[in-house]
Amino acid sequence: MxxxxxxxxxxxxxxxxxxxxxxxxxxxxxxxxxxxxxxxxxxxxxxxxxxxxxxxxxxxxxxxxxxxxxxxxxxxxxxxxxxxxxxxxxxxxxxxxxxxxxxxxxxxxxxxxxxxxxxxxxxxxxxxxxxxxxxxxxxxxxxxxxxxxxxxxxxxxxxxxxxxxxxxxxxxxxxxxxxxxxxxxxxxxxxxRDESRPILAIGPGAAEEVPKYSADWKVRAKHVMPKWRNIAALMIKTLVRMKRMPGSLCFQFLLPVIQVSLICLCVGGDPKGIQVAVVNNETSSSSYSQSLLSFLDNSSVEQVPLSHSEAFDGIYNGEYWGIIGFGKNFTSYLTKRMLQRHVSEEVVDGGSVHVWLDHTNRQISIMLQKKLHDAFQAFVENKLGSMSYLASLPIKFEEPIYGSQNTDFTRFVTPGAVLSITFYLAVGLTALSFVLERKEGLLDRCWVAGVSSLETMLAHLFSQLFVISVQIIMLLLFILLVFKMPNEGSLVLVIILIVLQGITGISFGLVISAAIDDEQSANQTALGIFYPNLIISGIIWPVECIPYPLRYVSLALPQTYASEALRCIMYRGWGLSRMMVWRGFAVTLGWNTFFLILATVILKLRT
Missing domain, CATH: 3.40.50.300 (P-loop containing nucleotide triphosphate hydrolases)
Known part of the structure; x- marks a missing residue:
């Protein structure tokens, strides 16, 4: 009922x-x-x-x-x-x-x-x-x-x-x-026996016309509309259960902070202590090779002076990520390259820094190339001063329109990670709600007591909002104050978008809980959807890298446009007047409405 x-x-x-x-x-x-x-x-x-x-x-x-x-x-x-x-x-x-x-x-x-x-x-x-x-x-x-x-x-x-x-x-x-x-x-x-007494009929009997039930529309509306009395009772029930499990509640509050801290600390930063073999055939301490190496970032690159054979043996054995080699006439040849208009191939080759890299780890390879480029630019400016343009690339990167030149990959990942953490922790809060209550007979008892499926849905939604609100507050405190992530836009829009993603996660968890009967299947469903969504939602890698047939699937997911919208708000300072921002809100609201209706319908059909 x-x-x-x-x-x-x-x-x-x-x-x-x-x-x-x-x-x-x-x-x-x-x-x-x-x-x-x-x-x-x-x-x-x-x-x-x-x-x-x-x-x-x-x-x-x-x-x-x-x-x-x-x-x-x-x-x-x-x-x-x-x-x-x-x-x-x-x-x-x-x-x-x-x-x-x-x-x-x-x-x-x-x-x-x-x-x-x-x-x-x-x-x-x-x-x-x-x-x-x-x-x-x-x-x-x-x-x-x-x-x-x-x-x-x-x-x-x-x-x-x-x-x-x-x-x-x-x-x-x-x-x-x-x-x-x-x-x-x-x-x-x-x-x-008195024939007027009812008795169980066995086998096919005479068909009797059952009068059709009809009710006034006011009566129907009264029973369709949710009763706030029941919603309040169910909300108090959920909050009391939370209160009785303080350990679990504290873990729910701390888990998003732990997750976002791990992401900000471990994802997107520059590698540290990367060992690189240096083969320097110049012996003078005042040589250009020594000067160039002094501009190399020692916190990221650890230089190990070796002979030619030792360096290549080491990189083949996986001991070093690269080799930096200088010829014995590097200083004189580089001077000729910078000052003379026409030079031989021998001078060009002898005045070049030769680099061999282990490209099995692309992030480390890209970092080494960038550090060497930065070191050479600093070396040229130091040696040539106002004439440094003679040895510079004819490409000048001006100040970025948005962000800074030193922006790391962590800033790209963090907004999407915050939405993903909020969404899937909210899924975890509700994915087993109906499964456990149905298994223990609690859900049926609520139906018999007069509670409707819509009231149950709304009560779970409102009560879990308390949990995700605390989680969101702690997430924002950590990313903005502890990890110093910039926010150039409206903090109100940031909070609203994250809350909407949390509500969408609650709604999706309710769909799982309403449709599935056992805990193992519910957990498998929630976990099985997590990883594909993380990969193709543009959270850890740009959507533009996804091949086109799959990109359409990516754009339809709840977090793809939302992640892009949050980046636009935080890093570009955009508002709802921009399509990339309001589109993220619209898609999130659409999925939230769809999940709530679907969960209510499934629950209604199964009662």
């Missing part, structure tokens, strides 16, 4: 282990629309009536019988018009069993309450107005307990049930007939 007026109550051992007895009864009191005063009064009565421990006791610490009594108390809390109980006295001592039956009989007599009970304790059913005896899914007899016993000349209901079972077995052994005929023979009291 999902939507519409719910005046029935089905009880099963479906409780929140992180709740106390008081939390449990208060939660169901809120859902049923009881005031705090009414809930407290009913709670005090039920705790005393069901002989429960202190109301501050955690459900997970209770025994099986105590849990069953708490579950029964939740069912009895609101005095429903129809109460359906599945073996409510199992695991209960005889004294309490008698009290429960006495209470049920009393509320039926004094209130407008009907009670349907299933039990395998046949004799306790004698207190019911009507009893139905079933075997293998077939109704053997139905009527007042005294009438059933009288028809079978039995002193107890158990004796009457035994006779019915024996009659059924005898008929089955004597006649090789259909199961329908055997059942008809087994119902020995059928001829004396």
């Amino acid at each position: 999902d939507e519409g007026p719910h005046k029935t109550k089905v009880v099963d051992l479906a409780l929140y282990n992180e709740f106390t007895i008081s939390d449990t009864l208060s939660f169901f009191g809120r859902i049923h629309g009881l005031t705090s005063k009414e809930t407290q009064a009913r709670m005090d009565f039920l705790i005393d009536f069901l002989d429960l421990p202190q109301k501050t006791s955690l459900v997970r610490n209770l025994s099986g019988g105590q849990k069953r009594r708490v579950s029964l108390g939740a069912a009895l809390l609101q005095n429903p018009e129809l109460l359906i109980l599945d073996e409510p006295t199992v695991g209960v001592d005889p004294v309490l069993r008698a009290k429960i039956w006495q209470h049920l009989v009393e509320i039926v007599k004094t209130g407008k309450v009907s009670v349907i009970i299933t039990t395998h304790y046949i004799e306790e059913a004698r207190q019911a107005n009507v009893v139905g005896l079933m075997r293998n899914g077939h109704l053997l007899a139905e009527g007042p307990p005294d009438e059933v016993m009288k028809m079978h000349s039995a002193t107890t209901l158990e004796h009457a049930f035994l006779q019915l079972c024996e009659n059924l077995d005898q008929v089955s052994s004597k006649r090789d007939s259909t199961s329908q005929e055997a059942l008809e023979k087994s119902q020995s009291f059928e001829s004396g």
Whole structure:
């Protein structure tokens, strides 16, 4: 059951282990629309009536019988018009069993309450107005307990049930007939039964026209629109569960900080301590080769002077990432190259720095090339001064329009990484929500209590917003204040975009949780989507590098345009007037709406 007026109550051992007895009864009191005063009064009565421990006791610490009594108390809390109980006295001592039956009989007599009970304790059913005896899914007899016993000349209901079972077995052994005929023979009291009483029909029967249900549009709208009372109750439930697990909550708050710190510290920076062999055939300390090597960044490049053979043996053995070689006449030949208009090939070759690199690691190779280029430019400016243009490339890089010339790859990765961390941590918050509650019977109990799928979705969304809000605040504090990432644009737009990505992650997690029944499959789905999305969303590498058939898939993902929008806001200072910015917001909102609707529909279809 999902939507519409719910005046029935089905009880099963479906409780929140992180709740106390008081939390449990208060939660169901809120859902049923009881005031705090009414809930407290009913709670005090039920705790005393069901002989429960202190109301501050955690459900997970209770025994099986105590849990069953708490579950029964939740069912009895609101005095429903129809109460359906599945073996409510199992695991209960005889004294309490008698009290429960006495209470049920009393509320039926004094209130407008009907009670349907299933039990395998046949004799306790004698207190019911009507009893139905079933075997293998077939109704053997139905009527007042005294009438059933009288028809079978039995002193107890158990004796009457035994006779019915024996009659059924005898008929089955004597006649090789259909199961329908055997059942008809087994119902020995059928001829004396009041035909006005309903009984289970076996086999095809006469088709009866069922009147179509119709309701006024106002009634329909009332049941379709979410009740904020239920949403608030579910939100409080989720927040209380978080409060009962402080270790898990702290880990959820710290995990994004740890992840973004690892990204800023370990991704995109220049390699340090890269060993490079230096083969310098010049012996003079005032040579150009020594001067050039002095301008090389020693924090990144560690120079190891070696002979020609030792250097090549080392790079072949993987000991060095490159070799820098100078000829014995490097200084004189380089001078001729810079001052003379026409020189021989021998002078050109002898006045050149020869470099051999290990290109198996492209990032290190690119870094070494850049460091050598920077060192040579500094060397030329030092030696030639105002004439340095003679030895410079005829390409001049002006001041960048956006960013700086020393921008590292970390700045490219960080905005997309922040969105990815927020999105997938939000997925993790909700991917197992419905899976676990469905498995423990908690979700069904909420449906029966009158909660709709839309209310459940909204409650999970709003309650998890608290967690992702704290995560986002800590993420921004670290990337802006600790790691000094620039933000040239509106901080409000940055926060809104990250929050929307978090909400989209929550919505996607709810889709997984609504569609999948077991934890392993839900986890596999969430993890399986993470890596492809990270690769093709332009988070760690530009989208322009993706081949075209796959690029269209990339552009349709929730984080591709959003990552680009966040970079434009932070590094270019752009606002919503730019298409690259508002497009990121629009795509995020579109995916968020789609995921929420999809999760609601799936949940609705499965209830």
